[in-house]
Amino acid sequence: MYRKSLVTALAAIGLSAGANAQGSGQPEPCSSPPYEAFDFWLGEWTVTDLAEQPAGTNIITKEERGCLIVEHWTNTAGGTGQSYNYYDPGDKKWHQLWVSAGSVIEYSGGINQRGHMLLEGEIKYRNGTTFPFRGSWVPNDDGSVTQHFEQYNPETEEWDDWFIGTYRKS
Numbered sequence: 001m002y003r004k005s006l007v008t009a010l011a012a013i014g015l016s017a018g019a020n021a022q023g024s025g026q027p028e029p030c031s032s033p034p035y036e037a038f039d040f041w042l043g044e045w046t047v048t049d050l051a052e053q054p055a056g057t058n059i060i061t062k063e064e065r066g067c068l069i070v071e072h073w074t075n076t077a078g079g080t081g082q083s084y085n086y087y088d089p090g091d092k093k094w095h096q097l098w099v100s101a102g103s104v105i106e107y108s109g110g111i112n113q114r115g116h117m118l119l120e121g122e123i124k125y126r127n128g129t130t131f132p133f134r135g136s137w138v139p140n141d142d143g144s145v146t147q148h149f150e151q152y153n154p155e156t157e158e159w160d161d162w163f164i165g166t167y168r169k170s
Contacts, residue, residue: 030067035087037111038069038094040139045167047147055165073100094119096135102126105133115139123151134159144168 045058056075063070069085081100088095091108096119098105107121116138123133132152139145149162
């Protein structure tokens with residue numbers, strides 16, 4: 001009985017989602033400006049460090065009918081990481097959850113008046129330590145994007161560069 005009800009419920013959800021997506025004439029649910037603010041980061045990218053040396057590649061896609069931006073990072077040593085990025089209409093902020101080899105970054109924020117995405121939160125390492133963390137994504141005139149991550153150092157009471165990279169379309 002439970003299984004039949006579950007199958008029926010899942011089928012109904014799938015059918016209604018399909019019906020809404022096909023031929024309804026309605027715009028995608030996340031096609032308004034707040035949801036498009038981070039679209040400058042979409043694409044397939046080659047990433048270099050400050051010395052213009054290769055740092056890795058990144059593929060940024062829009063999924064879930066435009067409501068989710070998914071990142072797939074691979075560094076030059078083969079390490080990987082992924083993030084989910086979304087605009088929350090409740091708090092009117094962008095949120096990112098980044099996971100790589102068991103470490104997690106969770107932060108939120110938004111676009112400033114200069115068009116830069118700024119997020120603040122914390123990084124949690126596998127050993128249990130956490131630190132304040134912030135990131136910025138700056139769209140450049142040549143179509144590239146500069147990404148700058150900083151981690152707060154409680155010993156020096158300063159923000160240390162964690163990563164600075166330039167994204168160029170592959």
